Amino acid sequence: MQFSIGTKGWICDALVNMHDEDQPLATQLLYGESVEILSEIDDDGFVKVKNFYDGYEGFIKASSISLEERAKPTHFTNAIKTFIHHEPDVKTKPLSYLPFAVEITLTDRQENGFGYAQDLGWVYLKNLTPIDEPVTDFIETAKRFLNVPYLYGGRSMSGIDCSALVQLCLKTAGIKARRDAREQVLELGTLVTDNAPVDLTKIEFQKDDIIYFKGHVGMMVNDQDMIHANATAMCVSIDNLKEFVKNVNLPVTAVRRVK
Template sequence: MSYPSNFRVADLTARDARLHAFRSDLADARLKGEVAADRFVAGRPARITAAVADIRKAPRPDAGVNTQALFGDDVLVFEVAEGWAWVQAERDGYVGYVADTMLGGREHAPTHIVSAPRTFLYPGPDLRFPISGQLSMGSTVTVTDAAETRGTHYAVLPSGEALIAGHLRPLGEVATDYVSVAEMFLGTPYLWGGASGFGIDCSGLVQLAMRMAGRNVLRDTDMQATTLGEPLEPGPAFSGLRRGDLVFWKGHVAVMTDADTMIHANGHTMLVSREGLRDAVARIGYLYGGPTGFRRP
């Protein structure tokens, strides 16, 4: 598992169940000696095969969604029971339950990542075919062939399905400005726990945008407020802020796009939208208080 380079367990807690797979009856074998459990098991490698997989708090369809995994994400599976798998995402360490039908093997090494906010899967290299699926930015795929139909270039997958080649970039090729990536999601619906181009929340937007710029960060707002970059003094009337700085409230985060304006996925508009920082401080403060911190990634 690859945590951010500046992540320290002590910054959160060694027993944060969001980032450590342990229950009273079962736990990750790597935690033996640190937590109490009836049994310890090694995680079995698997990969997400659904476009978006909800990671839930409990193994029930009505349980709350904490976050989401995307097509191609690698996970470790600690238990499968009654249609649910208890997993830990390898990219950010998040633990929870996914439907076991959304898991597959790791037969093919990913070669490319989806770089458009959303894209379609076709049963073959022709945009006139009825689509066979859709993928979000951040999904990873294995490209085995290329094709061209009527001047449109396609990337072909092992299944024979095809994607628009221009919607992909090779793994390891990253965006130079994570804020520009975040701005691509303007108008995307707000979704609690959402982490995809189909619906996203505030910390999900930060995480996905930074991932596309080559930086893996933790998932939840409190984690980001503790581990991301360095604390920042915003100055009088927030005059010290610049593009890319992060503004935190209790349970919320926004990205500055310039000295005065921010972008955030928010429950006020139920969209990813722009808002003046001072307007947001006044509006949010009425119900939830002022900003709790500022950080420069």
């Protein structure tokens, strides 16, 4: 496969690991995400790319990139794991799967509660949401990931980190967010406070508030509790914000509001 620097392609595998000079797993790219080629293919078959969605740069396997023209996506996956079938039948062995928040192109073919996704196969329709109908309650979306393992750099049901949980849940709510917490805190929504360390007794927290720490982020489930992917529980969990801050000695540095 011949790549030219500056060429645009898209991810043709379900989930692709990206590494950089410092981290063996910097992030993961999802099926259908558009990338820009930034380098020639190296001797190990890797190429440097930039993810157009969030600007993240790193190295991925060149074989995971398609240079063919892709049809405009119509739906996104709303389940944390969606199987692709050869036939519109739940009893058939899945061909593959799609992670959460993957954008696909659904054709007019529908049968037995399945729809045919272009370039993929048959997908259960209840696992799909039209792109123009965002799921506004992103906290309920986040709860689907409860107990999913924590994985630094992870971006799927197999393992996810704190900023990816925020990014993907906001994505299906129609809100674009950067990949890392240090970038999100600078531009996401409206700033409530960044007077660090934030005095938690002086903030009237609301459901949907995004809570930032040094190197960490979570989302308020209500005025007291936060859902987050964390290395303390090693999974996605709901914790009382004040107790979490006290137990791990990690003060809040900023609060942002997206609603």
